[in-house]
Amino acid sequence: DSGVTQTPKHLITATGQRVTLRCSPRSGDLSVYWYQQSLDQGLQFLIQYYNGEERAKGNILERFSAQQFPDLHSELNLSSLELGDSALYFCASQSGGAGNEQFFGPGTRLTVL
Amino acid sequence: AQSVTQLGSHVSVSEGALVLLRCNYSSSVPPYLFWYVQYPNQGLQLLLKYTTGATLVKGINGFEAEFKKSETSFHLTKPSAHMSDAAEYFCAVSPTDSWGKLQFGAGTQVVVTP
Numbered sequence: 001d002s003g004v005t006q007t008p009k010h011l012i013t014a015t016g017q018r019v020t021l022r023c024s025p026r027s028g029d030l031s032v033y034w035y036q037q038s039l040d041q042g043l044q045f046l047i048q049y050y051n052g053e054e055r056a057k058g059n060i061l062e063r064f065s066a067q068q069f070p071d072l073h074s075e076l077n078l079s080s081l082e083l084g085d086s087a088l089y090f091c092a093s094q095s096g097g098a099g100n101e102q103f104f105g106p107g108t109r110l111t112v113l
Numbered sequence: 114a115q116s117v118t119q120l121g122s123h124v125s126v127s128e129g130a131l132v133l134l135r136c137n138y139s140s141s142v143p144p145y146l147f148w149y150v151q152y153p154n155q156g157l158q159l160l161l162k163y164t165t166g167a168t169l170v171k172g173i174n175g176f177e178a179e180f181k182k183s184e185t186s187f188h189l190t191k192p193s194a195h196m197s198d199a200a201e202y203f204c205a206v207s208p209t210d211s212w213g214k215l216q217f218g219a220g221t222q223v224v225v226t227p
Contacts, residue, residue, distance in 0.1 A: 104156035
């Protein structure tokens with residue numbers, strides 16, 4: 001158990017819909033990262049938040065957005081969903097900066113039908 | 114721009130045999146280097162990392178990796194494979210001047226045969 005929790009574990013929805021994925025970091029970790037894992041593109045960094053502020057952006061679509069709340073949990077919002085958005089979405093939390101271990105949650109498997 | 118290359122998407126090893134997974138990176142400045150393992154239906158778990166200091170690093174479950182700057186490599190080894198080593202392994206890099214985002218290789222699926 002990494003100490004990072006993600007809900008829901010599975011999500012099945014239709015094209016055009018909007019969903020919210022939730023992540024609770026390990027106690028005390030200020031950084032939260034979101035990654036997408038798909039068969040065609042592998043593991044890709046989406047976005048990072050540190051203590052409520054966006055710090056880095058990766059290959060995140062404009063239809064996707066995220067935020068980190070004062071209690072440090074984070075949400076990833078995916079809208080106007082397409083079939084190609086079906087993937088595993090991981091969040092990871094970290095204390096300190098680059099070079100420190102990122103602890104990954106179990107992931108949310110999103111299926112868009 | 115950085116890139117990470119893992120040679121071989123699938124590797125099959127016999128139980129008790131050497132496990133060798135190859136990782137090369139492309140970066141103008143040596144980044145921080147990581148190996149993560151993903152068991153079926155689970156998240157990723159850190160095996161080991163190199164940030165500074167000794168270039169041979171030891172990790173969990175008997176794995177180790179050596180950073181070779183001249184070869185821009187960070188290959189992962191384990192002297193004797195166990196059935197429990199069957200998983201997918203990811204090499205990842207993080208720029209030393211960044212906030213820590215990881216760039217992953219494509220992954221290597223390891224199958225262990227009795």
